[in-house]
Amino acid sequence: MGGGERPLSPAHRRGARPARQRCGRAPARRDCVAGRTLFRPLRPERRRTEAAMRPRRRRGFTLVEVLLAMAIFTLGIAALMGMFQFGGGMESEARAYAELxxxxxxxxxxxxxxxxxxxxxxxxxxxxxxxxxxxxxxxxxxxxxxxxxxxxxxxxxxxxxxxxxxxxxxxxxxxxxxxxxxxxxxxxxxxx
Known part of the structure; x- marks a missing residue:
């Protein structure tokens, strides 16, 4: 190994060599230096912070939220039905007055x-x-x-x-x- 080169991975120590490629077509995980393809390490290992260790909150609605939404919807429909009934009663009264x-x-x-x-x-x-x-x-x-x-x-x-x-x-x-x-x-x- 030369002075400025990276250490080779264990596969290279056993004698395995990656396929030769031209530098222009090298995959994203490899470096191309002087006609040789070298492996570079993947992302550096992240530290697991406390925030990352917490379980992620699942997306969606909770049962309480769904029940609350259904209750509000039901009250709205009941109010509309009451208005329709009241309006229908007034309409029949107006019709009776018009006929009489x-x-x-x-x-x-x-x-x-x-x-x-x-x-x-x-x-x-x-x-x-x-x-x-x-x-x-x-x-x-x-x-x-x-x-x-x-x-x-x-x-x-x-x-x-x-x-x-x-x-x-x-x-x-x-x-x-x-x-x-x-x-x-x-x-x-x-x-x-």
């Missing part, structure tokens, strides 16, 4: 004109009962009349309750004052 609006004014006028019964002498005998009367011009809807029992007061507070299938589930309400009077035409015709 043209008929409400006519129903109130008819009730004001026909609400009081007359006796044989033509004086007011009492209030008629309106229960489950069909709304003209709005098929499928019915109404009930609820009036305050104020005796002989000239004006009574009255409420028309509109519903579809059951009276305990009203879709619309109209409040008005019901005067204690009968139209003259009704009196002249002698309608009771």
């Amino acid at each position: 609006a043209p008929a409400m004014e006519a129903v109130v006028a008819e009730v004001k004109a026909q609400a009081w019964r007359l006796d044989a002498s033509g004086s007011i005998a009492g209030l008629r009962e309106y229960k489950g009367v069909e709304v003209p011009g709005a098929p499928g809807y019915r109404y009930d009349l609820q009036a305050d029992p104020d005796g002989d007061a000239p004006l009574r507070r009255a409420v028309l309750v509109f519903y579809r299938s059951a009276a305990d589930k009203p879709v619309a309400r109209v409040e008005f004052l019901l005067p204690r009077q009968v139209p003259a035409l009704r009196r002249l015709r002698g309608e009771g």
Whole structure:
């Protein structure tokens, strides 16, 4: 071995020689010096530091993170479903008002004109009962009349309750004052 050359690896001491190559085509792990191919050591050995000895954290999500994400997602979906249900209820209420609006004014006028019964002498005998009367011009809807029992007061507070299938589930309400009077035409015709 010469003065500036590196010591040969144990394989060279046993007489093994690497294949001769030209310097331009030498593999990355070999040096080419004066037509001879010499081995150079691979990377110097690194010291294992404390940080390198720690086990690496695995990538991905923990079970707690997945459960938390699922809980947040479920709450979001539940809130959306509640909003849809609330919006659907408002939509059906608006549809009911739109279907009833043209008929409400006519129903109130008819009730004001026909609400009081007359006796044989033509004086007011009492209030008629309106229960489950069909709304003209709005098929499928019915109404009930609820009036305050104020005796002989000239004006009574009255409420028309509109519903579809059951009276305990009203879709619309109209409040008005019901005067204690009968139209003259009704009196002249002698309608009771």
